[in-house]
Each structure stands twice: as structure tokens, then as C-alpha cells.
Amino acid sequence: MHYLPLSSMSLASACFSQAAFSAYPHHLLGKPMHADERILAIGPDLDAPRLSVLTPFHRYDPSALFERLRGAPCDVEFILIDDGSASASLLAAVIAAAERVSFSVRLIVWEKNRGRAAARNRLIAEARGEYVLFLDADMIPDSPHFLKTWLGVLATQRPVVAFGGLSVRHAPPQPETALHRNLFACSDCAPARRRMLRPAQSTASANLAVRRDFMRAHPFDARFSGWGFEDTEWALRAAQHVSILHIDNPATHAGLDDVVTLMRKSAEAGRNFARLAREHPRQVRRFAAYRAAVTLRFAPVRQTLRRIAAWLAADEAGIAPMPLRRTALKLYRATHFAENLA
Template sequence: MNRARMIDSPAYATARPTLSVLIPFLRDDPTALLQCLDGEAPALEGAVELVVLDDGTGDATLTTALMGEVGAARLPVRLITLPTNEGRSQGRNRLATAARGRTWLFLDSDMRPDRPDFLQAWLALVRQDDPAVAFGGFSLLQAPTDGQFAVHRALAARSECLPVEVRRLTPEKYVYTSNLLVRRDVFESEAFDPGFTGWGWEDVEWAMRVSRAHPVLHVDIPATHMGLDTVESLMRKYEQSAANFARVIDKHPDIIATYPSYRAARKIRSIPGRGVLRGMARAWALRDGLPVASRAFALRLYRAALYAEAV
């Protein structure tokens, strides 16, 4: 395991947190998020800590700047810097070992709270209901509106940024580690599977396991996903995720069989020349001049064609 370097804020040593906010990052700069959260410090009175993990970025300038942020923070903050990357699952498992609170909030570094009392709302939920697992929701309220991200915005609005009433219909499906509350005892019984590599599905698979033993609560404490991707970047992520999709099928065939992505992949699997279909969908999605809705459909078709090789 990597030898980690740790830096603590002045308030860290004496704090006795109820809630630990766990923030992993790789090559992103979490400064804006840390500053936003630190604005709630007076109202929290040490009940919430931040644990931030640099999963092998290797940027000395960024590390130095973050050390300055941590030194000036009013919240209890620990910054953990790894010399090399450990991966999404293992990195989050490492964050969990550093958490001191009884309940943890996994929050991605490219998220921005949509309400000024974001941490206060989560803390109130913990104190009142003590949920095993809760997801606060995504939004696009603060996300960039550049044309290069239009397709991702369309996809996210359709499949991820859903109202709480919709998410509650299939609670295990709409769980992402970007705004996810987990009680310590639940995570200690079901950690993230380090067998997942690259991008995608490790959080959904974890929720599938957990949902067999614990209720998954959906609440309205949203944050904006600021890190929208270009079509090219999404394609690279989808290509990485195909093996992870196959791993989910192997572990949870009963649940994944109900997902539209699985049913679409099964249909494409039976089509002769599906490689040609995949190539056409890819080319269509990459054409800038076409309507955003049609490019988003083509990108979903491209993903389904990739997953067809795994079903």
C-alpha cells in the first residue's frame, strides 16, 4: 500500500465529528468545494470533518496550494496525499479507514452543494433518522453550459438528475458515490469491491449488495455535478466500463436484468454485424452539427453496443 502523507487543519485534532465527509480526487482541484463547505463551519461546531484524498495526482504545486487551504480551514480537515494512484474503489476504502465519524458522506471533488446549509441538512438527517444509506441527488443547476458539454447535459438530465420521487422507485439503481451517505457499520460489512477497475459501476454494484440487507433512502439534498465531459471523454469512459458491467452481470444477474441498459445490450447482441452498428453510432454521436438529442441517443446506443459484448 502507498505511503501516505497527511496534513491536518488546526481544528482537526480536538474535533469529535458525527459526520465525516470523504472527498477523493485525481488531477482535479478540490479547492472551490473545500471553500464552499468551510463556509458552514460556524454552524457545525466541529460535528462534521472533511477527509480529502489525493489519489496519486503527483502535482507538487497543487499539493502545496491545498496544504495552505487546509491550514486556513475552520472545519476539521485531513488531507491525505498518495504518491501513486490506487483506483476508485481502493481509494474510497482508504478514505473510510481515515474517517472518525459514525456516518460518512462520500462527495466527489467536482460537486458543488445546491444549498447553503448542505452539510447542516445532512447532519440533521443523521441525527434525526440515522439512515443506513442515503443518496442526496444530482443537479445541473451550476454546471457549465458550454456547447461541448451539451450532450452530457442531456444524458445527465435524462438518467441521473432525477427528482427524489423517481429515484425512490428503484432505490439501488440511483446511487452514486458523488453525494452518498453511508453509516459506518454498513460500510464495514459491505465495502467497495476493489475488483472493479477503470471507470463505472462500482458504486451501483455496491448499492445492489447493500440493498439486500438495508433500506436505501433517497432525499432531496442535491449537489451539482460540475465535471461534465465531452462526447469523446464519455466514450473513453464507456469503453473502460464494459468490463465492470460484465462484473455486475456476474454478481447480480437478477437485478441487472431489469435495467434498460442490459436489455438494450441483449438485443444488440443478437444483431449480425453489430460492430458496424457500434461504429455508426460512434460517428453519429461525434458529429457536432447534429441535434443534441439525436447525438445523445447515438451515444446511448454506442454504450449499449459496447455492453453487448459483455452480456
């Protein structure tokens, strides 16, 4: 998920106090699962929704997602979790957006940031639909019939796990995010027929539909903290029990990052990649990223290679061709993976 910077983070504790919710007494629900948790209900209540759309967010406003799904079927519920943003202004914006639509919304707010796996697991516990659909806050469904397509697939094909695919269709080209857009388009945006060749490795936690009972029996591994690979680990584990269906019903990843953020996340992901390799050694050995990391694990010039790769990926002079920048970022990422495998 893409994070946006917020000012006045020193007000984190004050923002979450009960006073922050005093304007919404008609929305507050009881029975929180954590002491630092509040739950708000907005719109009609559904006893037995067909689908629960689950959206975690952290310092990112999901209002645009609401607008895109404004015409959602009446038997779909939306559950969001604010994973420790601690921003009264963001909370107000999300509630205002939810009040402008006609569907059922529940908003869980955490004072503390617990991470993406824990947030998704909390959403699963709150869901009431037969199926859950994970959509990150920075996703924009490509088709106006996005949810209807999902409901049709779930009703006719009855998959346990299904992935709809990703795109950059609604992510406008911008110089500062050009590398991420190109990398994402080349690595993550593939049609279903190609994704089916590596069904687990090609599955992400955004635009992922799962039968709720299976998801509760096989939650995300909360030991994966920080950025990266908790969804890959889950997909590899799920594939040991069921087949993963891939369909062409993509959503755009609109929250693209600049180069500095990409490199920071690559460094953070090293620890999770090492955990993934320990948990699923047979499958991960086939990953190109793993083979590159193993090659670099004992390389005496690894730090030098990292600096060169970072310089090429950043391309401050604006002269490096995009394929070279993309390769350089992958090399930079591999050096951090190697460091954690060592």
C-alpha cells in the first residue's frame, strides 16, 4: 500500500482520543477487539452480504476508491481499517466519503500501527460475506462493472481463491514515478493466461477474492511486518490446499512511488524475503530474485554494486534508458535480499 506523509504526527495520541470520535456518536459501535480500537458503522446494515470488500489503509485517503465503486450492488458491504494513521482530518475525510455513498460501510480505527498482515486479519474477522475481496486504498478498478464481474465469477465458478489482476491503466505517467510505473507494468501487470503459469507467485493481496471460511482458516502470517511478501507467503501456503483461479478483472495500482521510496521499501523488504525463503524454500528457490540474491550473498563487492545500482536507478542526469534503470533497481533490491539471506 502507498503511504502519504501527514503533518503534525506529534498529535497522534490526541487525534485518537475519544474526543476525536465525539462528532460521530451515531456511527460508533461496541465490541472492539483491541483496547485502542474504535468501530464506526455508516449506511445500511446488511445481515448476509454476498461479498465483503476489505480495505486497509495507513496515512492514505481511500475516498477515491469509494467514488469509483459508487454504483456497488446493494448486497456488498465495505469494511475499512485505519492502521494507526492517527489523523483526525483523515478520519473525517473517510467518514464524509462513506456518507456520500449508499452502501454499507464499517470503519475500524486503530491507534497503533500493527502492520499489513495484522490489519487484513482484523478485516477478515469483521467480514460477514461468503466471500471477501481485498482492495488496497490506492486501487482504482479498471471497469465500471468491476464488482458485478466479481460477483458473477464467484456465483458461477465458485472458486476458493481468485485473483483479478493488476494494471497501470488509471495511473497517469509522471516523471517522479516513471520507474515504478515501468517496473510494475513489466513485472506485475499480466493477463490471466500468463499468471496461471505461476498461479501462487502471480497472486497479490490487492484485488484478491477468497472464500471467507478458507481465509479465516488460513490467515495472513502476522510475523511478516513492514513492507513486502506477506501476500506471496499467503498465496504459496494457500496453493498447498486449493487451486488459485486467475481472471481478467484488473484494478489499477494508482499509488506509485518515487525512486527514493522504492529503494527504502526494497531495503525494508529484505527481512521479509528471508523469512519467505525459510518458510517456503522449495518454491522460493525458483524465484529469479532468490537466484540473484544467492549469487550476491558472498560477493565482496556487494556494497559497491548496491551504490552503482542506486545511482543508475535514480538517474538524476535523466539519460539512462528505462530498461537499464529497471534492471538497476532489481539489482539494488537483490543486494538487500542477499544481505538478509547471509
